[in-house]
Amino acid sequence: MKSMSNVDIFTISNELNNLLSGARVDKSFQPTKDIVVMRFHVPGTGRIDLVMQCGSRIHISQYPLENPTTPPTFPMLLRKRVKGAHVESIKQHNFDRVVEIRVKKDKYYTIIVELFDKGNIILLDDENNIILPLKRKQLSARDISSKREYKFPEERGINPITASESEFKELFENHDSDIVRTLAMNGLGSLYAEEIIKRANDIIELDKNTPNNEISDEQLSALYTGFKDLFDNLTEENIKPQIVKNESKEDVVALDLIKYDSFEKTYYKTFNEACDEFYSKKVNTDIKNIKEAAWNKKVNKFEKRLRLQQETLDNFYKTIDDSQHKGEVIYSNYPTIENVVNVVNQARSKDYSFKEIGKTLKKAKKDGMNEAQIYESIDKMGVLTLNIDNTTLLIDPKLTIPENAENYYEKAKKAKRKTKGAQIAIENTKKQLEKIKAKKDIAMENIAVPKKRVKKNLKWYEKLRWFLSSDGHLVIGGRDANSNESVVKKYLEPNDIYLHADIHGASSTAIKLNGDELNDSLIKESGEFAASFSSAWSMGFTSQDVFWVHPDQVTKTPESGEFLPKGSFVIRGHRNYIRGSRVKLAIGIVDYEGKRIMAGPIEALEAHCENYVVLKPGFMKKEAIAKKIIHKINEDDLLTLDDIIRVLPSGKCDIDEEYHQRKKYEKN
Numbered sequence: 001m002k003s004m005s006n007v008d009i010f011t012i013s014n015e016l017n018n019l020l021s022g023a024r025v026d027k028s029f030q031p032t033k034d035i036v037v038m039r040f041h042v043p044g045t046g047r048i049d050l051v052m053q054c055g056s057r058i059h060i061s062q063y064p065l066e067n068p069t070t071p072p073t074f075p076m077l078l079r080k081r082v083k084g085a086h087v088e089s090i091k092q093h094n095f096d097r098v099v100e101i102r103v104k105k106d107k108y109y110t111i112i113v114e115l116f117d118k119g120n121i122i123l124l125d126d127e128n129n130i131i132l133p134l135k136r137k138q139l140s141a142r143d144i145s146s147k148r149e150y151k152f153p154e155e156r157g158i159n160p161i162t163a164s165e166s167e168f169k170e171l172f173e174n175h176d177s178d179i180v181r182t183l184a185m186n187g188l189g190s191l192y193a194e195e196i197i198k199r200a201n202d203i204i205e206l207d208k209n210t211p212n213n214e215i216s217d218e219q220l221s222a223l224y225t226g227f228k229d230l231f232d233n234l235t236e237e238n239i240k241p242q243i244v245k246n247e248s249k250e251d252v253v254a255l256d257l258i259k260y261d262s263f264e265k266t267y268y269k270t271f272n273e274a275c276d277e278f279y280s281k282k283v284n285t286d287i288k289n290i291k292e293a294a295w296n297k298k299v300n301k302f303e304k305r306l307r308l309q310q311e312t313l314d315n316f317y318k319t320i321d322d323s324q325h326k327g328e329v330i331y332s333n334y335p336t337i338e339n340v341v342n343v344v345n346q347a348r349s350k351d352y353s354f355k356e357i358g359k360t361l362k363k364a365k366k367d368g369m370n371e372a373q374i375y376e377s378i379d380k381m382g383v384l385t386l387n388i389d390n391t392t393l394l395i396d397p398k399l400t401i402p403e404n405a406e407n408y409y410e411k412a413k414k415a416k417r418k419t420k421g422a423q424i425a426i427e428n429t430k431k432q433l434e435k436i437k438a439k440k441d442i443a444m445e446n447i448a449v450p451k452k453r454v455k456k457n458l459k460w461y462e463k464l465r466w467f468l469s470s471d472g473h474l475v476i477g478g479r480d481a482n483s484n485e486s487v488v489k490k491y492l493e494p495n496d497i498y499l500h501a502d503i504h505g506a507s508s509t510a511i512k513l514n515g516d517e518l519n520d521s522l523i524k525e526s527g528e529f530a531a532s533f534s535s536a537w538s539m540g541f542t543s544q545d546v547f548w549v550h551p552d553q554v555t556k557t558p559e560s561g562e563f564l565p566k567g568s569f570v571i572r573g574h575r576n577y578i579r580g581s582r583v584k585l586a587i588g589i590v591d592y593e594g595k596r597i598m599a600g601p602i603e604a605l606e607a608h609c610e611n612y613v614v615l616k617p618g619f620m621k622k623e624a625i626a627k628k629i630i631h632k633i634n635e636d637d638l639l640t641l642d643d644i645i646r647v648l649p650s651g652k653c654d655i656d657e658e659y660h661q662r663k664k665y666e667k668n
Contacts, residue, residue, distance in 0.1 A: 157187025
């Protein structure tokens with residue numbers, strides 16, 4: 001993957017500083033070993049994710065990456081130290097491939113993002129000491145370890161933003177090389193080195209391979225003019241973010257370059273957006289390839305096991321056939337073999353060694369003796385190797401001929417017994433292989449390749465908690481203290497009904513009656529809604545009392561001497577109670593002013609959609625349960641994980657499998 005150039009980092013840093021200055025730091029994540037994502041909240045804009053990849057890139061991203069269930073050490077430390085901090089500045093260090101993100105919480109912290117070589121991300125304290133690096137490194141001039149003072153890499157090259165003409169010309173006086181190498185090796189890289197030369201060629205003819213000692217003053221002046229012409233675009237903010245490509249190359253750049261005049265160009269509003277499209281597309285492919293390779297490794301393990309087991313079984317069958325055949329050959333050639341065995345035994349009785357016997361038999365074979373023609377060799381233990389009709393036999397002279405034959409038959413029997421176990425093992429491996437292949441197919445179909453997060457234009461009620469009752473009434477509730485205020489002050493009308501769970505920490509809920517009469521099913525569903533979106537859920541309750549009153553009983557005026565916090569109200573007069581409202585929700589896609597996700601009572605979801613998931617208080621985190629839900633209900637690819645997480649109640653959840661099993665049984 002292409003690493004960002006110094007020019008890219010200059011442009012990105014300026015954009016990030018303008019966008020994130022004053023932003024609040026939220027959570028941090030580490031999707032892969034070299035990628036860290038910091039989430040920020042920008043007033044008036046909302047969530048912004050900053051992706052930092054060691055040695056490669058830094059930019060805002062609309063493509064959320066899948067995060068590990070258990071966060072690694074580095075993002076956990078970032079959460080502990082800088083969550084809740086506010087961004088003071090983001091800047092490039094000395095036009096180098098280093099970015100400094102300075103934030104303030106109880107004190108100042110700096111996040112260093114190194115984008116040269118293999119890169120690094122490092123958290124520093126207010127005294128410039130390293131709290132923790134993503135990667136520990138011991139270099140000759142730099143020790144990147146905890147509790148060490150952080151040292152920036154040695155400055156080299158030229159800063160095109162501040163460089164004077166004399167500094168520029170000194171480059172060529174101090175380097176024994178040619179034009180293009182001198183520019184490239186002084187912090188500009190090959191792309192911008194060649195671009196400067198192309199611009200200089202508009203003034204005077206110039207070969208990029210011209211040695212420095214052969215450059216004329218006119219050529220040097222033309223080079224400086226090209227240099228200024230190019231980099232003045234940065235200081236004048238004449239930025240043209242774009243992705244360029246032809247048949248063989250694709251690149252992302254912040255400026256219009258002569259080198260890319262013939263390329264197809266796609267322009268973007270910001271360089272961050274251009275980088276996001278360029279890099280995220282490549283990362284998506286990498287993620288899919290990595291996950292596919294991991295699954296292939298698991299599949300290959302079982303395929304290799306199956307192959308070895310099949311080879312073992314084939315060897316058993318071969319042993320059976322071979323051993324039975326050898327036993328038959330022994331009996332078919334009984335007299336011939338017996339003659340040779342007798343010769344050996346007689347020689348042994350006369351104290352001849354096996355070596356001497358072997359020499360005698362070998363000579364007899366050479367001399368043409370018929371009985372010796374089957375002889376091949378004899379080992380130091382006296383075992384004969386005979387060859388009859390291209391069949392090699394091992395014959396022990398100490399045993400009878402039938403006993404030698406029986407050895408082979410017994411060997412065949414043992415192999416036959418082993419085939420049964422081998423066949424069972426093969427069948428088991430085949431089943432395991434089929435299972436792992438099926439899992440791979442499902443995993444690859446549902447692989448969480450990042451999809452672009454597009455900010456949706458939400459209806460007014462979608463910014464709150466809401467559901468459409470089974471008889472078509474809209475019920476809304478607050479998400480927090482601010483929206484609880486809005487429900488009562490902005491949306492609660494005289495003919496509506498106000499509900500609240502009888503517990504501290506609950507949503508202010510309103511039934512929009514629109515002139516209709518209140519009925520039992522509506523009040524029951526609304527009670528379950530109010531109970532579920534309360535602290536009863538996070539406490540793991542299965543039921544919760546809820547009360548309801550008329551709008552004129554709800555007031556913001558406290559008793560004398562009392563104080564009401566934001567989002568709280570005083571209820572005057574009689575309260576009507578709904579006892580034991582069920583703490584349980586269903587989630588699905590409903591068609592209400594267009595298709596959209598809805599979380600509400602089970603009866604409401606049953607009335608408005610066929611495919612839904614029932615949830616109860618449980619133990620799974622929101623991200624994990626959202627992945628399960630999206631797999632079950634996202635048939636038309638309408639939803640993202642964020643859409644589902646947004647409508648989930650506060651606290652952990654489980655899918656109510658018992659409910660779904662019962663429904664499945666009832667259908668059958």
